[in-house]
Amino acid sequence: GNSVTQMEGPVTLSEEAFLTINCTYTATGYPSLFWYVQYPGEGLQLLLKATKADDKGSNKGFEATYRKETTSFHLEKGSVQVSDSAVYFCALSWGQKLVFGQGTRLTINP
Amino acid sequence: NAGVMQNPRHLVRRRGQEARLRCSPMKGHSHVYWYRQLPEEGLKFMVYLQKENIIDESGMPKERFSAEFPKEGPSILRIQQVVRGDSAAYFCASGTGLNTEAFFGQGTRLTVV
Numbered sequence: 001g002n003s004v005t006q007m008e009g010p011v012t013l014s015e016e017a018f019l020t021i022n023c024t025y026t027a028t029g030y031p032s033l034f035w036y037v038q039y040p041g042e043g044l045q046l047l048l049k050a051t052k053a054d055d056k057g058s059n060k061g062f063e064a065t066y067r068k069e070t071t072s073f074h075l076e077k078g079s080v081q082v083s084d085s086a087v088y089f090c091a092l093s094w095g096q097k098l099v100f101g102q103g104t105r106l107t108i109n110p
Numbered sequence: 111n112a113g114v115m116q117n118p119r120h121l122v123r124r125r126g127q128e129a130r131l132r133c134s135p136m137k138g139h140s141h142v143y144w145y146r147q148l149p150e151e152g153l154k155f156m157v158y159l160q161k162e163n164i165i166d167e168s169g170m171p172k173e174r175f176s177a178e179f180p181k182e183g184p185s186i187l188r189i190q191q192v193v194r195g196d197s198a199a200y201f202c203a204s205g206t207g208l209n210t211e212a213f214f215g216q217g218t219r220l221t222v223v
Binding site: 031032034036042043044045046049051089093094095096097098099100101102103 | 114116141143145151152153155158165166201203205207208209210211212213214215216217
């Protein structure tokens with residue numbers, strides 16, 4: 001079946017550090033891939049997406065590239081800010097299924 | 111275009127009572143997903159519905175839980191005879207269908223006392 005595996009958290013970084021959160025997937029076809037972010041007490045917000053191999057999704061300084069050969073969609077940001085502290089979820093959509101990873105809690109210290 | 115609206119935002123129920131959680135999808139969306147989230151945990155899929163149809167309820171407990179998405183009106187997640195273990199945040203998301211993203215509501219935080 002389809003599944004998403006994320007890097008385990010929590011992840012703690014200093015402000016302006018480089019961020020990578022790993023995400024790999026298993027799918028029977030060619031899914032669309034997403035990163036969502038959840039701030040405390042709120043619902044999930046779509047951060048970025050990619051719908052086919054080699055697509056790069058980007059938003060608010062975050063990027064992720066759809067790598068079919070490694071079945072990965074790692075999230076990166078060159079310089080994180082305190083306001084980036086949140087829980088990040090990798091997800092895939094294939095057919096009528098929307099499948100989430102377990103989430104990675106990110107804390108950025110000033 | 112209003113986003114996904116969930117109400118109430120907070121709901122307190124005594125053990126044995128019923129909880130009804132409502133979700134109005136974004137305009138033009140005919141697909142609704144319900145998820146449950148326990149504190150410090152990820153999202154657990156519960157049920158996926160299209161208008162008037164349950165497509166996938168593989169994540170729903172077999173007893174006490176039910177969901178509907180009528181032709182008119184919001185989607186409803188109903189929990190009968192609530193127990194303390196039902197305390198969680200329940201999120202609804204809506205979308206347009208195949209291989210597309212879903213947009214989330216703010217959630218309903220259910221507390222069973």
